[in-house]
Amino acid sequence: MSVPVHPDRAGIRSWIDEAGRSLGIRAEQVPLSALDGWETHPAAGAIRHRSGRFFSIEGLDVRRPGHPVSHWQQPIISQPEIGMLGILVKRFGGAPHCLMQLKPEPGNWGGLQISPTVQATRSNYTGVHKGAAVPYLDHFLNAARHRVVTDVHQSEHGSWFLRKRNRNMVVEVTEDVEAVPGFRWLPLAELRQLLHVDDLVNMDTRSVLSCLPQRAPDDPSAYPSAYPCAGVLAWMARGRARAGMTVERRPLGRLEGWRRDTERISHESGRFFDVIGVRVQAVGREVDRWDQPMIAPRGVGVVAFLTTRVDGVPHVLAQLRAEPGCADTAELAPTVQCTPGNYDFLPTAARPPFLDDVLGADPRSIRFDTVLSDEGGRFHHSRSRHLVVELDERAERPERPGFRWLPLGQLHALLLRGGRVNMQTRSLLACLSALARPTDTTAW
Template identity: 45%
Template sequence: MTEQTMSPPGVAPARTGVLTTFAEFEHWWAQRHQAGRFEVDRIPFAELDAWRFDPATGNLGHESGRFFTVEGLRVLTGGAIGRAQPIIHQPEIGILGILVQEIDGVLHCLMQAKMEPGNVNVLQLSPTVQATRSNYTQVHRGANTRYLEFFSGARRGEVLVDVLQSEQGAWFWRKRNRNLVVKVDGEVALDDDFRWLPLPLVHRLLEIDNLVNMDSRTVLSCMPPAGNEHPASPAPALHSTPEILSWFTDAKTWCDWHARLIPLREVGGWSTTADEIVDDEHRAFRIIGVRVAAGNREVSRWTQPLLEPRGKGLAVFVTKPIDGTLHLLVQARPETGLLDLVEIGPTIQLSPGDELSAIEHPLLREVASGRLGKTRFSTELSEEGGRFLRALADYRIVEVDAEFFVETPPNYCWMTASQLTKLLRHGHYVNIEARSLLACLRSLAG
């Protein structure tokens, strides 16, 4: 079914399927909320349909062997047995794809109003295609994934971005998704839940709490800034790209630990009850079960486990001009679930439940508390709603003066946004939180 765009009073009609102003977007977004039928209810594990605890390992998985499992993870430091926790193991690689098209000389993105069971506000702005391999191969026996044909096969358009990127290393075991941007020409038949939005408007929407979802942000970050794909004279940078790569490689050698999967029943300090998998101190996340009804999804009803964090996370880019060019202070951040142990993260990154005291450097604690620097961007954004329940984080960009961190600690480095963007041509360099902030930085440029 397709829908003609109805403009609200005082708003000029737009070309069918193209929303050019914020007012037009607001009207369409309200329509999608009114048209949807969404329910998410907590249920005990015994009511999960086709999900079972393995009697030998204690792992929670789907009877098809697909989707994902909840398993255990143990950290080993220098041969000593360290902490353990549950973790989501989803080995299959999904597709996160945005279809783009030049309309009246402006690049537009085909974006989706998509319901995810873990979203704090039900609907969020999602990529054209956001699907796990289990979903788009129809393990759930549901409808086809819409617009998938533009990202593979004979109808595939011009590929602008195609790269495997990681997701949360604290909650996922070596999770990767294929980030794609594909350009097409000509008319595309639009479903009600999809609209073409100008890229500058998408960047503007990042300033609204919990609107642009995590999967959109990671793909947006991988897109080269318009007009800057091949600058004639790159802006001066404090460090050359070879110097940055050497610093990053060196940081990986500092890790004296490794992590491995273990049976969930061997994770100490955690308990499995009829309703949740929970840490005994009630400080970390927990795993719960939900029943979902969504009228506009490939499957209208299903049950599944979700990871529910306690509290809210924090991700901050500290920025300052160096020799007239804006630089970002990044850190080489290890996380237990990352494939390559270490990725480049934001200046400050706290998981839900972490205290400010977890930030080692006093100047960075001052930034995190809001007592130091000028906040240029501040928005609450959601993490992935398909596996996490109401996982929220404050995302900030804070500008400091020239005297801040003249000499950086060993695990920190000043980079330009252009240098960070170029690293996104490759996987396992930049973590999901830093990618989200890089997308947010583009909203300031507009």
């Protein structure tokens, strides 16, 4: 894999500094009991907005017989609506450029992050919050007059969102589109290289970038336009059937192992995550003030691919991972997806396979290593170390039940079917696109 090309960091920094003078957010932690506009449902114990819209925090009971952790309960975000994540693309000098915005979110680590052209829940863009209109939204809701590059529904975090999906779109325009304050046309190649910067390119941008037509890291012949997927789909169907996961709602205030006081909801072990209250004051957002609950994880996560080449073709080791919020039980996940500190509390058998291989990898085999933030609208300071570790082509390729080596082209073909590739995998696939030196700046 090639050495990355570094973008104009000085230009990006000046853009961030300039935007920071007109955009900003201040998130102050407050007790859950003090959240304005939110109430606890007397029967379900769920935390809900008085409007009945936006989202709620509910309780789940999860059972997986035969699994190292066979039963647990937890809070989860329920948001039964499909949001919009869209990137507008236009070619300048033949090279694709993306219209990106610097967006402050209450949970962002470090403030402003590079976000899609449109990043909005349905409640937001239909005006439930009675705020300003979402810029550029019409280009996606009425996209027929433009070229739709990709349009697919994808999942959110299956551990913290209950069956949540977003519409991921890329729309290419030929007309002139002015970048309003806070927005900027970035070359696609430069945007990909910015993935090497900690906590700069947000999670939703990474998800949409992963849905773009594929660009080979080194050898275009290694990425045919489509791979036969029948065998993998059958393997996934068998794995989903064997997962044996049952999920039922439970009153939020009576979850085993969790305690709730006026301040927060937290696990009695001090691990996993908290549900906290946040009071937000914002400049340059559709609404300038609001309260909300958020999930605040304990510790920095790790998401990682083991990669290798098989007959010269890049492959990644993926796992079929069942999560309680997943609409179809399980999706393709990275080789490793966890928060390592959580496993100090769990049985030894629950420790994720390949975690020690990734964390103890020879530095010379690490192709990508950057800490990137999760979604800042619902998660408070949630971050994961993104790692790509390349095995020697001649080395043994380890496998375990529930894991499978997949050609990158096949994984991407499955991604474009929607509902099969989880958020963390899509994030890592976007990172893989940052590893190549583009030889053709007009290509995706």
